[in-house]
Amino acid sequence: MSRKIKKFNKLSKLPLALLSFVLMAFFLASCMDSGKAPDTEKAEEETVVYMGRSLPVSKLSDETLEWLEWFNQMPEEAQLAINYVPYDISSLINEGSGSPEALETTDAP
Numbered sequence: 001m002s003r004k005i006k007k008f009n010k011l012s013k014l015p016l017a018l019l020s021f022v023l024m025a026f027f028l029a030s031c032m033d034s035g036k037a038p039d040t041e042k043a044e045e046e047t048v049v050y051m052g053r054s055l056p057v058s059k060l061s062d063e064t065l066e067w068l069e070w071f072n073q074m075p076e077e078a079q080l081a082i083n084y085v086p087y088d089i090s091s092l093i094n095e096g097s098g099s100p101e102a103l104e105t106t107d108a109p
Contacts, residue, residue, distance in 0.1 A: 048072075051079070055092050064088040 047054040048068050057065065064086040071079060 050089055053093065055089060059092060060088045061086075 046057045048057055048060070048065065049055070049072065050068060060068070067086055068089075071082065074082075
C-alpha cells in the first residue's frame with residue numbers, strides 16, 4: 001500500500017510542475033517584445049517647453065523649433081516683452097480650449 005501512495009504523490013506533482021512551466025512560459029513571452037517600444041516609452045514623446053508648457057516636437061515646424069530655441073535662451077523679462085507666438089504653438093495651446101483667448105498674454109510689468 002505504501003508503494004501506491006508514493007506513485008500517487010509523484011503523479012500529483014506532475015500537474016503542478018506542468019502548470020508552473022506553462023505560467024513561466026507565458027510570463028517570459030509577455031516580457032519579450034517583438035521589437036516594439038513599451039507603452040511607457042510611447043508616452044514619453046520628445047517635447048520642448050514654451051512658457052512652462054510642454055509641446056510635442058513632432059507637431060512643430062523646424063522654423064518654430066529654431067524660434068523656441070532663441071526664445072528660451074532669453075531672460076524671462078525679455079520673453080514677456082515678445083508679443084509674437086508662432087502659429088504652431090498657438091494652435092497646439094488653443095487646441096484643447098476651443099477659444100483663442102487661451103493664449104492671451106499680459107503686458108510685462
